[in-house]
Amino acid sequence: MKRSKIIALITIYMGALGVAGAGEEVPQSRVAESMKLIPAGEFIRGSNKAEKGNKAGEFGNAKPWYLDEHPEHPMYLADFYIDEREVSNGQYLKFVAQGDYVPPQYWVTNGYLLSLRRNKIKAANVEKLRRLVVKVFRLDIDTRQMNKAQLVEEIDKRLAYMDLLPVVYVNWFDAKAYCEWRGKRLPTEAEWEKANRGTEGLEFAWGNQWHYGQSNSGEEIWDDGVAPVGSYPGDKSPYGILDMSGNVSEWTESWYQPYAGSDYSSKNFGEQFKVVKGAAWGGEGHYALKLFQRGAYRYNLKPESQHEDLGFRCAADVKLVSAEAKSQ
Numbered sequence: 001m002k003r004s005k006i007i008a009l010i011t012i013y014m015g016a017l018g019v020a021g022a023g024e025e026v027p028q029s030r031v032a033e034s035m036k037l038i039p040a041g042e043f044i045r046g047s048n049k050a051e052k053g054n055k056a057g058e059f060g061n062a063k064p065w066y067l068d069e070h071p072e073h074p075m076y077l078a079d080f081y082i083d084e085r086e087v088s089n090g091q092y093l094k095f096v097a098q099g100d101y102v103p104p105q106y107w108v109t110n111g112y113l114l115s116l117r118r119n120k121i122k123a124a125n126v127e128k129l130r131r132l133v134v135k136v137f138r139l140d141i142d143t144r145q146m147n148k149a150q151l152v153e154e155i156d157k158r159l160a161y162m163d164l165l166p167v168v169y170v171n172w173f174d175a176k177a178y179c180e181w182r183g184k185r186l187p188t189e190a191e192w193e194k195a196n197r198g199t200e201g202l203e204f205a206w207g208n209q210w211h212y213g214q215s216n217s218g219e220e221i222w223d224d225g226v227a228p229v230g231s232y233p234g235d236k237s238p239y240g241i242l243d244m245s246g247n248v249s250e251w252t253e254s255w256y257q258p259y260a261g262s263d264y265s266s267k268n269f270g271e272q273f274k275v276v277k278g279a280a281w282g283g284e285g286h287y288a289l290k291l292f293q294r295g296a297y298r299y300n301l302k303p304e305s306q307h308e309d310l311g312f313r314c315a316a317d318v319k320l321v322s323a324e325a326k327s328q
Helices: 003-017 089-099 106-110 112-123 126-136 148-163 172-181 189-197 318-326
Strands: 035-038 041-045 073-077 080-083 249-255 274-277 299-301 315-317
Touching: 035 189, 041 189, 073 189, 080 189, 089 112, 089 148, 089 172, 106 112, 112 126, 112 148, 126 148, 172 249, 189 249, 189 274, 315 318
Parallel strands: none
Antiparallel strands: 035 080, 041 073, 080 315, 249 274, 274 299
16 A cells, blocks of 8 residues: 555544654664574584475375475574564554554555554544544444444553554565664575574474464464464463464565475575564464464565564574663
8 A cells, every 4th residue: 555545544544533742752772682692603504304295285285295394404504583472563553653664455454554643642532532442443343332432441451452463464664674773684595494493493483392372373263364463372482482383473684495406396495585584473365274383384475565463573693782772
């Protein structure tokens, strides 16, 4: 959606509320805040698993299972930082407010865009607030006997909850721009996989055995599909990174390419698709199978893609973080 149209929609919303005003600026945090250090060293990347039968075809998967993960191999990486949690709506909101960046379109339809005017909502009259609660936020409450203070409280609670949800419907360019605004970058595919699987190449973030309900991968129903970031303490990697096996799939910096030594060829290899890692809650056709929760699994999507279960987290170079800390 064009920025001019989104601004017009903000104006319509605020006109309906009878309020106006710009969002408040929020000071930018230090680069390494809420990040985990992944030490330098080797880790086991990929897998040598083989598909039995034609299960991929049975489930309508566009590519054979496992083959693009071949061969399993050791790989050395320098130390780096990676976000402990997925980037949330609240964090991305600061980017939109400070960086004059176009917000995700779904913020228009679900009302979260009004967070840019959160301190102005209380200026609306009761009837307008009731319409906002019912028609925009779609809260399942009876507003007929509620006064202004109660209505504002319900809206504030909803917006505060939405702050904690991972931002979605962001394409690769959006994710890259946010990370750069924070003085960070997107993780490479290899960095993401090491942060998820540890040095020993674990099957899942938490270990080698799959556990029902360990991550937000479709077993449990959330009203928004996504859960607030960090809601599944069991979905934690050996380095303490959360939500890498569920909630939303995540963009990486890397192009979808074959691993060195691979004998698998695909028309999708090359600089046309970006690698997406991590299972999601299951929206937009992302299957909630334990196969997709595996740290070695590789999605490939066009950089322009946007989905309701696709988000991201950021990484940073240790040298960059050290230099930034010294400048404080």
